[in-house]
Each structure stands twice: as structure tokens, then as C-alpha cells.
Amino acid sequence: MKKLKSTLILFIINFIFITSLAYATTVRGRLDRFGLLGIAPASDIQVTLYSRVAEESSVPSSTGSDGMYYFHDVTPGVYVIEIGFQGFNHEPLKYEVEALDQEYTNISPILIN
Secondary structure, three states: OHHHHHHHHHHHHHHHHHHHHOOOEEEEEEEEEEEOOEEEEOOOOEEEEEEOOOOOEOOOEEOOOOOEEEEEEEOOEEEEEEEEOOOOOOOOEEEEEEEOOOOEEEOOOEEEO
């Protein structure tokens, strides 16, 4: 009986863990900019993901040298991506995106100036 209880508890914990993974996605995308040689990845740009429903923001992410940004463990739904320009007098750029119920949600590349 004791073994049955511990097996049942382990099954329930695994079930909860697996079903929680099914409801999270990684939102990823790339920022590009015009350079001297044409379009190039935009590195070190701050990107923030805001929930349209809860009006909460994620921890800001910065683009890497390849222009890519990532937000992990995002619940599927409608969000706003805000692209900020530190040290510049630019209004942040905002784009509405939908995080899908799949492993990755790929956002089309965004061209910034």
C-alpha cells in the first residue's frame, strides 16, 4: 500500500510537470538595422514583452550579436513587444504578437533604423 501511494504521488507530480510544459512557449525573434554594407543584425537593443491581458511585463531582454532575442516560459496569448533605444530620444517601437501553444513562437524579423 505504501509503494502504491508513493507511485501515485510520483505519477501526479510528473503529470503536473508535463502539462505545465505544454502551456509555455519560447518567443524568439531578430532585430535588423541598416548598416554601411546593407542590412545587419541589431545587437544590444533592449526588448520587453508585455501581456495585453494582465498588463505585466517580462524581464527585459537584449539582442545578442546575431540580433536575436528570447523570452522563455511564455503563456500562450496576445502580447506587445516593445523595442527600446537606450541613450536616444526615440519613442519605443511596439508590435503586437501572439504567443502560440507550441515549443517556439517565431516572430518575423523587425527592421529598425
